[in-house]
Amino acid sequence: MDDSTTGPLPAGDLVLRGHALVDELMGVRTLSEVTYLHLAGRLPTVAQAAVFDAMLVALIDHGMTASVLVSKLTAFGAPNALQGAVAAGLLGVGDRLVGSIENAAYLLDDLLSAAPTGAALEDIAEAAVEAASAEGRILPGIGHRFYKSLDPRAGRLFTIAQENDLDGPYVDLVRMLSESASRRHGRPLVVNVTGAIGALVNEVGLPWQAGRGLGLISRTVGLVGRLLDPDGVPIAEVLAAAQARPSR
């Protein structure tokens, strides 16, 4: 049963933010264009669509992350409810992990809109790093445990943004935050993939609140793929490893 059958289906229900689903979107606009429409309330330009598509692709899967492990463990216990395994994996997309996109997007938006007219980006970045440092806060989107000169996902995203003339002030600012933080802390703190996407959320014209949503959309693709994959990590071994430790 299609779920629209649970009630009458007014014509308006097949309209997505003012565009007719069947006639104007299906087969006319790509999945990422329609996703942009649904999140922003308007269709993207060609440049926005290109950058937005790469942002979503960048987030699909980053190896055996906590979310993938959670989904696999959940499917092990409840093998007949794929939706439960995906939902469980998404529940970890919160403040600490992928959700930091939202925090980075908010920070950059906030810094730029609060800055006095004509303020130099270098000064804005310097002040933000100093303030965070004084309060013992870590800047979202800056620093990576593994990458020390470049997060290749961030580098690629910035190239795509440049090719589409969308490497504006938010991209500049996040790079300066990285440079300023690296200087202050005396060690390389790169713009990581969530910092790059946080900047680009703003560049492509989405509200910062959309940041966490992007992570949820891409990770759903990632988790569904992992759950359908017949290979992959043997869950029983992961469990046995955890159980071999004293449990409290």
Next chain:
Amino acid sequence: MDDSTTGPLPAGDLVLRGHALVDELMGVRTLSEVTYLHLAGRLPTVAQAAVFDAMLVALIDHGMTASVLVSKLTAFGAPNALQGAVAAGLLGVGDRLVGSIENAAYLLDDLLSAAPTGAALEDIAEAAVEAASAEGRILPGIGHRFYKSLDPRAGRLFTIAQENDLDGPYVDLVRMLSESASRRHGRPLVVNVTGAIGALVNEVGLPWQAGRGLGLISRTVGLVGRLLDPDGVPIAEVLAAAQARPSR
């Protein structure tokens, strides 16, 4: 923090089903192509990508469905955890509603692979309808409470499939199931959107198990968009309506 920072990030973790995420996918392949890759284990042809993209777009949002209502109600109680509101909405993508895509995809795959060589599709359909009828089962993907001559989403999907030479035996069979069921029950039972997508899951070369996953992916887009939408149904009124009834 990017979640890959919780452990070392071997180069292999930025490889998606054999393709380098940064160099071969981001900015090179579209979101729906990479989604197909992650679900099927191989990249789609141009035709497969076109049809697959339309399938995902078709499922994003169908009005004020149960899933949307669940997400909105959940966000009302826990406004600072977008991931929880999306996860709650996905948990209803089960056997009865969008999950019927999986059942339709399985049924069509099963009927065609079990049929003797050279069997006419009409006969296969006729026998399947008869068997379902005898056991009091409803065929997944067939019939709609509102649409009586055509589900416009199904019609559009079949057109796109035809334009891409992907309207093969599964599309033919689901149409014949609709005709045969309509005759037997003496009332119009159209191929609905989940029936059409169930057929096309097979036509584009995905395993039937991917059916429910497609619903989860598209609905995540739909739910995120609904949750970011500042307008929309006033939840307090929905609750009041439910509470006005005797509660048991």
Next chain:
Amino acid sequence: MDDSTTGPLPAGDLVLRGHALVDELMGVRTLSEVTYLHLAGRLPTVAQAAVFDAMLVALIDHGMTASVLVSKLTAFGAPNALQGAVAAGLLGVGDRLVGSIENAAYLLDDLLSAAPTGAALEDIAEAAVEAASAEGRILPGIGHRFYKSLDPRAGRLFTIAQENDLDGPYVDLVRMLSESASRRHGRPLVVNVTGAIGALVNEVGLPWQAGRGLGLISRTVGLVGRLLDPDGVPIAEVLAAAQARPSR
């Protein structure tokens, strides 16, 4: 399969916070005593157990709340996955609704531990109401849309606390917050059930962080009961009511 079969089961795994599950707890301690043990790290006194039990009972079910509606809608879409319907209902136990227990428990703990020695509770309450009012904040646990002279659940909990000599400073303080807020705003703002439980979380010796957990435990009982109940609100009608409205 019992899930302990997925790995070796060391004897220590049947020990709950230092107490042998089989020999010291099952049939010896009640469900609420063992719950207290698991949350507090120690067994309750007789008085603590009596009050704690009533707190959990008080929260089980409050009619057709948002959580119940979410669970019912989810079960409608995915009828074969009870765990998904319960999980969906719990996801709305967040900052705004039942989660306010945690906020009330924290506020009371914070006010009492920050107050100078010998400070009068009246003055602490007065200052807290003034500070909240100045910042436009609402005090958690205070005020109810329906109850104007007494929330009967709060009244009963305070009586039970008194009978067990556990109506100490946290109970006094939450009552004074109610009185002070009522005076300032010129309308009755009662201690509601979450305010009462927030106070009692402290009185029975639990950390304030346990507040949201209590809500989750009791609501799981409530949701499971509602889902097993063959009567109850007809979900199709609720959906139809929501769908009858313009959806954006």
Next chain:
Amino acid sequence: MDDSTTGPLPAGDLVLRGHALVDELMGVRTLSEVTYLHLAGRLPTVAQAAVFDAMLVALIDHGMTASVLVSKLTAFGAPNALQGAVAAGLLGVGDRLVGSIENAAYLLDDLLSAAPTGAALEDIAEAAVEAASAEGRILPGIGHRFYKSLDPRAGRLFTIAQENDLDGPYVDLVRMLSESASRRHGRPLVVNVTGAIGALVNEVGLPWQAGRGLGLISRTVGLVGRLLDPDGVPIAEVLAAAQARPSR
């Protein structure tokens, strides 16, 4: 805010299956008695309450199970949403793991109600084991990877049932299934904790559908306790172990 404030609160909303929450239940009936009432639609006898309480205690926590690991990993990613971590852990309470209680309860109910009057329990068990064996099915609730002569949780539950005169035909039958299966397969297949609880669901007069619900209720207690526990397994190490493996 208390969630009943989102709408008017009719007096009937504080009635649980015909019993006034405030006057007849809080402080009068224990948590497990009210839980029984909410699941069964009637209050338990003293004997039923004693056995039911022990069943719930038995299921709270069995060490570092998959559910606990899932909850801990989820809290790691989304530390400010306890409800999400608990919900994720519950989503694995499905067909394979704790959900097998439901399957065991159903099997025993089905075998006894389908048996001809006067049939010997031995014969019913023998036939059921033979049928399962012929179809390659495993009997739910029978066998344990670690326990070979007795699952101590099952043993204790049966003792408590006996002390309360509730060790009737369902308990006898599950024991005979264990004996018959052990003989047929030539190795010890004990009644495990889910088999024992499956039998006792019937003995205490609950419908078999309540089986999975019991697991959800007890595990919510278990997961909340684990999440509040400041000690416990270091999640970063578990993740690192999983990530050290080739991820596909």
